[in-house]
Amino acid sequence: MSRNHSRPLSPHLTHWRWGANMLVSILHRITGFGLAIVGGLIFAGWLLSAASGEETYNWFLGLFTVESGAINIVGAVFGIGLTWAFFTHLFNGLRHFVLDAGAGYELNTNRTWSIAVVAGAILATVALWAWLLWPTIGALVGGEG
Amino acid sequence: MGTGLGRVRGLGSAKQGTHHWWMQRLTAAGNVLLMSWFVVSLxxxxxxxxxxxxxWLSKPLVAIAMILLAGNVFWHLRLGLQVFIEDYVHNEASKLGLLVLLNFFAVGAGAIAIFSIARIAFGGAV
Structure with a gap:
């Protein structure tokens, strides 16, 4: 439906002072969108290539890894990006369950949990990838890994 | 209820909002369990x-859980992206086109994932 320009618009993003609750709200949509399109395609592609046989599967893995099996730059960007999106969407989804129950709307509580979701997702992503890449990091730093 | 003009144009509530909201939560809860299991398993x-x-995919319980996961994930993303499109695409033709595309994507990718799991589980992929 086209907008009637004689009618006023409600104040939108640019008119509000940003708060943690707004950030986490828009992040929920962005990460959901990313997980749906990128994650959905990779998930279905991974399974289809596995079902098509070893040669096709290796070609698919080759999009994200180098010869030795370690991840390449594409694998790192998609892997870390999807991990962060997954944790953000998961943690905020759990926060939404609490909000759906009618709890957590007090300004300070809402702000605290919004920040916790954003920070927790970043921490979880760093922790998981540090663990995954530990052998590589160890080899780069000192050799004895 | 609503105005006569609204009824003629077919605008207004479709009376399905609660069901959409509930299925979004139900599939979200399913995703929490199934995705946690999937990530840990991987x-x-x-x-x-x-x-x-x-x-791994040949084990019956793994194959069943993966099929449930695929169905649940693509259902959840179909519901979520529908809201995304309805909120941000205001041109009726584009909105309709994108909603059709979304349904094709969600059902198509879901079918690909489920058939692939079944083929592997039944020993067809070598």
Missing amino acids: LRLPDLSHAVVTE
């Missing part, structure tokens, strides 16, 4: 080689 595999992955 991390516990020795590697992601074809032999390892297909052997």
